[in-house]
Amino acid sequence: MxxxxxxxxxxxxxxxxxxxxxxxxxxxxxxxxxxxxxxxxxxxxxxxxxxxxxxxxxxxxxxxxxxxxxxxxxxxxxxxxxxxxxxxxxxxxxxxxxxxxxxxxxxxxxxxxxxxxxxxxDMEPFFQAYRDVMPFLITSGNEPTRERLQSPEDRERFDDTTKCILCAACTSSCPVFWNDGQYFGPAAIVNAHRFIFDSRDEAGEQRLEILNDRDGVWRCRTTFNCTDACPRGIEVTKAIQEVKRALITRRF
CATH class of the missing domain: 3.10.20.30 (Beta-grasp domain)
Structure with missing residues (x-):
């Protein structure tokens, strides 16, 4: 052939x-x-x-x-x-x-x-807002002798906001941030949310008071720009609303 x-x-x-x-x-x-x-x-x-x-x-x-x-x-x-x-x-x-x-x-x-x-x-203002919300676990008492356990349900409560990679895409898409660089911005609020709703953390009230400032969470105008811009698919606007609700009800 x-x-x-x-x-x-x-x-x-x-x-x-x-x-x-x-x-x-x-x-x-x-x-x-x-x-x-x-x-x-x-x-x-x-x-x-x-x-x-x-x-x-x-x-x-x-x-x-x-x-x-x-x-x-x-x-x-x-x-x-x-x-x-x-x-x-x-x-x-x-x-x-x-x-x-x-x-x-x-x-x-x-x-x-x-x-x-x-x-x-210049990313320094962005990272300063991030530092201001104390983005780390805060607890009292003696150092634990074993891992702090958490139920899957408690972990799920803040799972979405753990995905933040601090790219500033959400914050720099916010019209409020464009007009007033003093606003904490969506990324800082997202990272505060991650610890406010962590059942192991004890500084939720402190973070809420920080975000209750005039440049804090109440500056959000719910335009959804931040959610659309997030490359990780975080529901940023939803997280901001949950922080607002926690400020009103003091339940988190």
Whole structure:
């Protein structure tokens, strides 16, 4: 039996997986100018790759001065949060094919925090709000001699808010935070929720009083921006409402 053979035309007809994509990036370098500018970069990339891969190609092959944060590249560290096509996302979790690569992909820093350079913002105000809500287990008495046990039902009470990776996507999507950087913001409230409703913790009242401040939980206007922006799927607005309810009823 004759062995089937592809002719050369058929053999070379395999289509390339790469497409040409334009990245439109908001650039800012305080050493050069006080104004930010938009700059376009055209690259060849597989649409199944991520926006982070595109930024790497630009930095490594076209312009080494492009500045952005990234670490794990797997949606765990939360360091590469940025605005992509007008929405807060993690660059490492956003596929090129999912954001209409036929049009320029706009990339800019998250809002509400001071831009240091290009896509890098000053995260200190964000982390200060996080520290202010005491995001750690507080108990009294002697050090336990065995593990503090907790029922599955008690653990489930705050399970959702343990998923926070401190990317600031929720906080920097909040209009209240944009207009007043003194607001604690959704991420800080989420992390307070995680301990307020922990049956092993004894500082729930203290955290509630911290969030009862004029820059605390009552500033929330329930726009759901934070929930939509969370890359971990946390029901942020629900957590904020539960903290408000706990402040009113003092039951948690």
């Amino acid at each position: 004759a062995t089937p053979v592809l002719d050369k035309a058929e053999a070379g007809a395999t289509a390339s997986p790469y497409i040409t994509v334009t990245f439109r990036i908001r650039r800012f370098n305080p050493e050069l100018s006080e104004d930010a500018v938009w700059e376009d970069f055209r690259i060849e990339i597989d649409p199944k790759e991520r926006v982070l891969d595109g930024l790497h190609k630009i930095k490594w092959d076209l312009d080494g001065s492009l500045t952005f944060r990234r670490s794990c590249a797997h949606g765990i560290c939360g360091s590469d949060a940025m605005r992509i096509n007008g929405k807060n996302r993690l660059a490492c979790k956003t596929l090129i094919k999912d954001i209409n690569p036929e049009k320029p992909i706009t990339v800019e820093p998250i809002k509400g925090l001071t831009v240091l350079k290009d896509l890098v913002v």
